[in-house]
Amino acid sequence: MSTENDPTEPTMQPTTILEIPSPKENTLSCGICEVNIPAADAYLTCINQKCHRVTCANCINTMVNMFFAQPTLNYPLKCGSCRTAFNKASVERVIINENYYEKYIACMLPLYWSKKCLDNDEELAKCPFCPYLEIHTTDACPIQFLTCQHPNCGKRSCLICLSVVQDDTDELTHRSRCVEYRHYKTLIDEAIATGSLRQCPHCELAGIKDDNCTHMTCARCSGKWCYFCGKKEEECNVDDDEYPSLSSHNNDWESNPDRCPMYLCKICELDDRWSAEDEDCLEFFHRCQTLRNLYEVLESIGEDILEELNDQYGIIDACGYSFDDIKDEENRILIKYEWNDS
Template identity: 30%
Template sequence: MQQDFRREVVCCVCGEVAEDGNFGILCCNEHYLCGDCGVGFIESMLSKPETQVPAKCCFCKTEIDMKQVERYLSYEQRVIYEKYYTLNKLDSKLHKVVHCQYCEYFEIWRIDNYSTFFYCQNNECRKGICLVCDQILQVSPSGIMTRSRTAHLDREILVHSECFKYMQMKEDWIDALIEGSQRVCPKCNNGGLKNGACNKMTCDKCNILWCYVCGQDEDHADKKDLNGNFDQHFIDWENNSKRCPKMLKFLAANDQRWDKDDEEANRDFFYKICLYKSIRGFFKKYTQEQFKALCEVAPMAKHHGYNLQEAMTMDLEVVKR
């Protein structure tokens, strides 16, 4: 009788033994999820695709082969997965993402592409948009260009020629608002907002520890012992300018701007400081007059809703010692 030396493959979640023809998800380190647990894993991943795509093994955090994931995806899920797979693999120093304002369609452009016109290729949309003033364009350059359509397109280009001058400034303004409204993981640049808990963060994408106040990770943040526990970074912050308080409410002892009890109010005030710092950085590059000119062209800049006078004059020092 021939002995069967095949090793049993067992689901790491429910303990079910894999049977022939029962396809599951198997990572490169042989952590296996059965069919039912695989479905739950995919649904959980797609509930937060901004940070969970591409799929990673929930045990060893290695990336799971695309083919292992694809067989679990419906058409709608596949569209979402492929979109965020592309976006999360993108090198932001080389490329940028341009979205249609009226549907889910997007394109990836080189970072040095300053075209002001965007033409959606979604057959159910097909809108052309000026990326500066947000107006819908009447003529698309695709299709048969008759003499009248060519003349109309030339007139549109002429009308929006002034917009080109403000393209870079509008992008810089948007970047300033985005960068100021969130902190990002120092390793993978995964953005996020802090809840009312402490300032020791765990990135839900790459799993490293980092400080929400100074933005440094466990390996680079100042500690008494460089190889010591990350909690050392939050000790003696009152006297050491390289250290940070573990809770924002601790700042209330020496600074009345902070609340000694309400950590969520402190979080909101911290966000305000970060945003205003980013806005000040924008105005180091552009004058108030230049920004006013942008507001005349770009509605999203005009209706920003921020108190710019407060942003330019408020004390933005987080920790007063």
């Protein structure tokens, strides 16, 4: 008897093997310290789409403490890679989770007053150790010392290095040393800011280019200039028999260091440190620019002073670079031509 159509006869069904995917490893790394960020950890993401780097919890904590120490200098919290301000709501969520909210509000109120309530010749002087603050006029020398009038504090402090002033002798030391600190810190801040942006050489409007070529037309003054070298079109290097133009300036850039590429993503064909992706190229370009600026500051003020400033303010750590990065000559070379290696 045939059992071909017998419903009681078991039939073999094709076997489907289900592959259970393994959990994906978290590949996020901090744009400042470059450590891998566990999935459960808090982090901030830069809102600048050309950067979009993330900052880990430890680096956020460093930024927050710097903000608490000097709110007027360190607000808003900014991305260490491109110096774009983080989303305010995201910052506040992190601060609430870390139980810093009361301290945050105590710092934000003086900031609000300083922007909304003070005259042009007034500034707020805040005690580094408690919420006490005073209003001072700025028509004389900038205030450097503050004696706190809070009954539970009473400390006299230097408003530049934010340290307690122990006595008159200590104050004299602060007067000579910390005024220099203020100047040096300004140099470093400017080096980081100018390295993260590009200024129009015609009107000094600062910004970051889009994903297109290095030929720039300023949105404010309509001046034309080269993003790579930062020169006006009429100042760009071209052949003697050519009229100055950005297109002529791109000719022979592969062999002439006075010329500039039209597209950053093409540099990888000559220098393997560069990516073929426009966004990565832009980030690498500004990294080189910033490190060149910081090296000039290091050469100007000396490594010892720069280390002291970093110990006091964490200013180098917060921007995502190390002293080795700054001193490494290769990091300051935009394009490595063949003769650079010889």
